[in-house]
Each structure stands twice: as structure tokens, then as C-alpha cells.
Amino acid sequence: MREVMLGIDVGTTAVKVAAFGLDGEPLATHATAYPTHRPRPGWAEQDAGDWWRGVREGLDAVARGHQVRAAGIVSQVNTHVLVDEHLNPLTSAIIWQDQRCAAIARELDGRFTEADKLRIWGAPVVLDASFVGARAEWFARTDPDAWRAARWILSPKDFVAAKLTGRVATDPLSGVRVAGADGYIPEAVGVTNGLNDKLPEIRPPEAVLGHVGDLGADLVVGTMDAFGAVFGAATTRPGRGMISVGTSLVVAGASDVHVPTQGVVTFPPRNDVYVHAGPTQAAGDAVRWWSRVSELSIPEVFADAAEGTPGVIFTPYLSGERAPIWDAEARASFLNVSSATTRADLSRAVLEGVAMSGRHVLDAVEKACDQPIPSLALCGGGARSDLWAQIFADVLRRPIQQLKVHDSAALGAALLGAVGAGLFPDAETAAEATVAVRRTVEPGPDPARYEAYTQVHDALRDIHRWLIQQNPQFWRTED
Numbered sequence: 001m002r003e004v005m006l007g008i009d010v011g012t013t014a015v016k017v018a019a020f021g022l023d024g025e026p027l028a029t030h031a032t033a034y035p036t037h038r039p040r041p042g043w044a045e046q047d048a049g050d051w052w053r054g055v056r057e058g059l060d061a062v063a064r065g066h067q068v069r070a071a072g073i074v075s076q077v078n079t080h081v082l083v084d085e086h087l088n089p090l091t092s093a094i095i096w097q098d099q100r101c102a103a104i105a106r107e108l109d110g111r112f113t114e115a116d117k118l119r120i121w122g123a124p125v126v127l128d129a130s131f132v133g134a135r136a137e138w139f140a141r142t143d144p145d146a147w148r149a150a151r152w153i154l155s156p157k158d159f160v161a162a163k164l165t166g167r168v169a170t171d172p173l174s175g176v177r178v179a180g181a182d183g184y185i186p187e188a189v190g191v192t193n194g195l196n197d198k199l200p201e202i203r204p205p206e207a208v209l210g211h212v213g214d215l216g217a218d219l220v221v222g223t224m225d226a227f228g229a230v231f232g233a234a235t236t237r238p239g240r241g242m243i244s245v246g247t248s249l250v251v252a253g254a255s256d257v258h259v260p261t262q263g264v265v266t267f268p269p270r271n272d273v274y275v276h277a278g279p280t281q282a283a284g285d286a287v288r289w290w291s292r293v294s295e296l297s298i299p300e301v302f303a304d305a306a307e308g309t310p311g312v313i314f315t316p317y318l319s320g321e322r323a324p325i326w327d328a329e330a331r332a333s334f335l336n337v338s339s340a341t342t343r344a345d346l347s348r349a350v351l352e353g354v355a356m357s358g359r360h361v362l363d364a365v366e367k368a369c370d371q372p373i374p375s376l377a378l379c380g381g382g383a384r385s386d387l388w389a390q391i392f393a394d395v396l397r398r399p400i401q402q403l404k405v406h407d408s409a410a411l412g413a414a415l416l417g418a419v420g421a422g423l424f425p426d427a428e429t430a431a432e433a434t435v436a437v438r439r440t441v442e443p444g445p446d447p448a449r450y451e452a453y454t455q456v457h458d459a460l461r462d463i464h465r466w467l468i469q470q471n472p473q474f475w476r477t478e479d
Contacts, residue, residue: 244380253369264361
């Protein structure tokens with residue numbers, strides 16, 4: 001049997017379990033899809049049991065016939081479920097897309113001055129609806145019985161890893177806004193009574209959590225999917241950057257400095273290297289929405305877009321936007337539509353709009369890095385499209401590298417597992433040894449609409465807020 005390292009990725013739409021050779025060669029992948037439930041406007045929930053079922057199915061399918069040397073796990077971040085001491089879920093999981101806590105988040109954010117934020121977090125951060133403190137406060141106010149009964153508030157990977165190993169822990173990178181280089185931040189976890197006692201212990205992402213008997217291998221603590229992609233795309237040295245295109249989009253850059261910057265997250269440094277990143281709200285989600293509206297399949301959307309003429313601007317704020325504007329009330333728009341506009345033009349605009357959201361985040365990431373990023377690795381499901389890779393190159397005005405392994409988050413999870421098993425000294429070395437570029441795409445003509453794109457939010461902010469106040473159904477989002 002071939003020796004492999006396994007990567008588990010508990011994503012927004014599916015669990016992926018992937019087996020890689022010790023050289024990073026992809027060997028087998030299994031995906032189990034599950035639904036997102038939207039019982040009320042602005043809400044987005046999942047069943048933690050679906051995560052567990054998907055992981056078990058994936059491990060059974062992928063591990064068979066291989067000698068598993070190492071295993072790691074990553075997952076969607078800013079998704080939270082309350083569980084009791086036996087890991088039984090007490091609530092549905094509130095996922096990162098959910099906006100029910102927006103008002104509470106604004107209330108909590110208002111407790112801190114900009115000077116406070118710089119002192120506590122090192123940057124003028126925004127505490128948004130996905131902040132675990134806002135989620136905890138929402139549970140405490142609206143479901144106090146569940147909040148009192150809860151032993152843990154867990155992310156998907158920490159829930160699954162605890163089920164696999166019997167040990168509850170998390171990593172500092174996944175503790176967005178509540179964890180720093182020295183552990184939990186007292187001011188951040190203090191926003192809700194009892195939150196600190198319900199958070200898992202913090203351990204390094206490559207630390208062994210426990211043994212998984214069915215695999216015959218140890219599982220490491222792991223990290224968030226975006227940082228798994230950082231490792232899986234080798235964004236581990238100053239000057240490197242990546243764009244991960246999944247349900248949402250994440251742009252990240254590495255540097256040896258940290259310039260406090262509005263709109264993006266700076267993670268605690270590893271080996272004196274900072275990673276600055278920003279997540280948007282909709283990338284693949286925007287394509288899925290357009291697929292449903294246009295009654296085209298996903299492949300047909302891309303084929304349609306290839307026939308489209310550039311010119312229409314699309315802002316992909318279908319359920320608000322995260323980085324870099326952090327506005328839960330923003331909504332999507334098509335602009336510059338005329339009687340000559342075709343469906344193909346709109347299909348292309350959707351792909352270009354996601355790329356423009358990426359450039360918007362990249363501007364802030366480069367400011368935090370205090371240097372330009374000369375090229376970016378493109379990974380995630382969206383990286384499979386050569387057309388989208390070209391659009392990203394055109395919009396971002398720099399070369400885009402399509403990687404040999406698209407599922408960089410799963411590869412990053414496997415690399416963390418390999419470090420825990422002693423196969424590599426650290427994740428950075430593992431990335432250098434395994435990540436390979438399949439194709440580099442050079443930028444073509446400048447679409448010359450980015451400046452207009454950046455002005456749309458400011459121009460329409462008050463209109464979006466008024467529409468939502470007058471017509472609450474505008475909050476409604478559906479799969």
C-alpha cells in the first residue's frame with residue numbers, strides 16, 4: 001500500500017477528504033455535499049451531524065487501500081455550534097454567512113475606540129456579525145437555556161476533530177479576533193459573560209491532537225481553511241500572495257512587516273512572517289446564484305461568460321460584504337446595463353465582479369504588507385477555470401499562477417498532519433517541497449472599470465440601508 005497523508009476540509013458546501021503522496025501528488029478525493037438552511041431572512045445554518053457524516057464517509061472512501069502516515073484538518077471559519085460535554089449539538093451551527101448578529105456586532109464594536117482596537121488587536125479591526133463574541137452574546141440573549149447548558153462553542157474542524165480523537169482544542173489562527181500570539185485576548189473574550197469558559201484550549205495547528213484508530217494515524221489540531229490554503233499555496237515567504245476561490249474568496253499576502261490596515265486581518269506571525277488576509281462574502285456563491293437565476297448549469301455559466309463582452313459591472317454583495325468594506329447591508333448590483341446587453345455579458349460580469357472584489361481586498365493586503373505582491377497563486381475550486389484565471393490576471397494586473405493541486409486547503413491540512421507526524425520539520429518546509437505551479441497566466445488588456453467598481457459601495461450605501469429598512473425581504477437569501 002502506498003504511504004499517504006490525508007487532508008480533511010470541512011467546507012461551506014461539502015466535506016472533502018483527500019489523499020496525497022508524501023511528495024504532494026494528489027491520489028484520491030471524496031466529497032460529501034450538505035445543505036445550508038436559511039429559516040429566516042439573513043440566517044444561514046448547518047447541521048453539525050452533516051459534517052460528521054461527511055468526514056466518516058470520506059475517510060472510509062479515501063483511506064481504504066492506503067497506508068495513512070499523517071492526517072490534518074481544516075474547516076470554514078467563523079462558523080459556530082454549541083455542544084454539551086459529550087459533544088452533542090445543542091443548536092444548529094451558525095455559519096459565517098449568517099447576518100443575524102449584525103446589530104449585536106455593531107453594539108460590541110462600538111465599545112472600542114480606534115485607539116482601543118490598535119492596542120488590543122494591532123489594527124483598526126471591525127467586529128462583524130461572524131465574530132464569535134457576537135454569536136455568543138446572541139445565544140446568551142435569545143437561547144439562554146442552550147447557552148447555560150453548553151460546555152463548548154466550537155468550529156466545524158474542532159467539533160469533528162474532538163469526535164475523532166476525544167480531545168477538544170483549537171488553534172490560534174482560527175480564533176479570529178479572540179486569539180493572539182499569547183493566547184486568548186482578555187478584552188475580546190470578555191464581551192460576553194461565560195464565553196472564555198466555553199472556548200477550547202489553544203494549541204499549534206501542527207500539534208498532535210490524538211490518535212484515530214480507524215486510520216492508524218495521529219490527527220493534528222489543524223486550522224481554518226483559508227490558512228490551510230496559505231500552506232497549500234506556499235504563501236509562506238515575504239512577497240508571496242494567493243487568491244483562494246471557493247464559496248467565498250480569500251486574498252492573502254505574506255510579509256516581514258505589519259502595517260495596521262483597515263479592512264483586513266493580520267494573523268499572529270510564524271517564524272517572523274506575517275500573513276495579511278481578507279475574506280469576501282461571495283465568489284463561487286455568486287456563480288451559483290447566477291446559475292440559478294439564469295437557469296444555466298455552472299459549466300454553462302462559464303461557457304456563456306466566454307462569449308460575453310466586457311462592460312457591465314457587477315458587485316457581488318449578495319448577502320452583504322466582508323473585506324474590505326465590512327458592510328452587512330450592502331447588496332449586489334449590475335451597472336452599465338443597456339438594451340444591447342446580453343445574458344453572456346452578464347455572465348462575464350459576474351466573474352469579473354468577483355475578480356474586482358479580489359483586487360479590492362488585494363489593495364488593502366498590499367498596504368498591510370507595505371510592499372506590492374508581484375504575482376499570486378490561484379487555488380480553490382474556481383482555479384479550475386482557465387477563463388476565470390485570465391480574468392483575475394486582467395483585473396488584478398499581475399501574473400496568476402494556477403497550481404497543480406486546486407484543493408490547497410486540503411493539501412495544507414495534509415501538510416500540517418505531515419509535520420505532526422515528523423515527516424517535515426515545519427509547514428513552511430513542507431509547502432516548499434510539495435506545492436507546484438501548473439500554469440502561469442499573464443495579464444491581458446486592462447478592463448479599466450475597477451475605479452468605478454470601488455465607487456459603487458460609497459454611492460449606494462445609504463440606498464441599500466434604506467431598502468432593507470423599508471423592505472425586510474431584501475435580507476432574504478437562498479441556496
